[in-house]
Amino acid sequence: MTDFLIAPSILSADLARLGDDVAQVLADGADVVHFDVMDNHYVPNLTFGPMVCKALRNYGITAPIDVHLMVEPVDDLIVQFADAGATYITFHPEASKHVDRSLQLILDKGCKAGLVLNPATPVDVVKPVLHKLDMLLLMSVNPGFGGQKFIPQTLDKLREARTLIDASGRATRLEIDGGVTPANIADIARAGADTFVAGSAIFGAESYKSAIDAMRAALADL
Numbered sequence: 001m002t003d004f005l006i007a008p009s010i011l012s013a014d015l016a017r018l019g020d021d022v023a024q025v026l027a028d029g030a031d032v033v034h035f036d037v038m039d040n041h042y043v044p045n046l047t048f049g050p051m052v053c054k055a056l057r058n059y060g061i062t063a064p065i066d067v068h069l070m071v072e073p074v075d076d077l078i079v080q081f082a083d084a085g086a087t088y089i090t091f092h093p094e095a096s097k098h099v100d101r102s103l104q105l106i107l108d109k110g111c112k113a114g115l116v117l118n119p120a121t122p123v124d125v126v127k128p129v130l131h132k133l134d135m136l137l138l139m140s141v142n143p144g145f146g147g148q149k150f151i152p153q154t155l156d157k158l159r160e161a162r163t164l165i166d167a168s169g170r171a172t173r174l175e176i177d178g179g180v181t182p183a184n185i186a187d188i189a190r191a192g193a194d195t196f197v198a199g200s201a202i203f204g205a206e207s208y209k210s211a212i213d214a215m216r217a218a219l220a221d222l
């Protein structure tokens with residue numbers, strides 16, 4: 001059975017009481033903390049930086065932190081997030097002049113490395129560096145905001161990415177990000193995803209536990 005991971009995006013958390021909110025969502029069954037970093041340059045929005053990641057670690061959050069860099073350039077922040085306690089660091093290939101070097105920097109800092117593909121970026125882009133990827137993240141919305149609708153064409157890209165990863169023999173995780181809900185998570189998993197980012201569907205729910213349980217129930221028979 002696939003080891004599915006649920007990764008709530010803190011973009012939709014209560015930022016005024018972030019430590020408590022993250023602790024709560026983990027107690028309610030989440031596996032990974034998805035940490036969206038936006039710079040008002042690569043994407044038209046601004047969020048949080050390495051200090052906030054470090055603050056979560058200092059607060060006692062020990063779960064994996066999955067840092068999704070929507071910034072340009074990436075290398076300085078890779079170093080800062082690695083030092084701040086990131087587990088995974090992923091970036092968009094368009095945002096680095098030297099994608100292989102940036103991936104190697106993440107690995108050399110002792111973190112797990114990943115690339116993120118926008119809806120219009122073809123899966124083929126990752127082929128030359130697949131051997132360095134611990135994570136391949138497919139965006140199922142255009143990056144920059146939570147609460148958008150899942151783009152259905154992403155399912156074909158997931159199938160393509162799953163074939164590529166399986167052929168590589170590497171245990172690269174295939175993550176999906178944007179518009180994931182208890183209603184569509186089973187179709188997304190059938191297309192090949194094993195790691196599910198969900199912001200509004202979890203933090204916007206009345207009960208985090210009910211939302212996460214509903215996702216796990218939808219994945220149970222797969």
Ligand SMILES: O=C(CO)[C@@H](O)[C@H](O)COP(=O)(O)O
Nearest residue numbers: 143144146147178179199200
């Ligand atoms: O990276 C992003 C947006 O750019 C995401 O991680 C969103 O935060 C997901 O939010 P929902 O679509 O699940 O509300």
Ligand SMILES: [Fe+2]
Nearest residue numbers: 036068177197
């Ligand atoms: Fe994200």
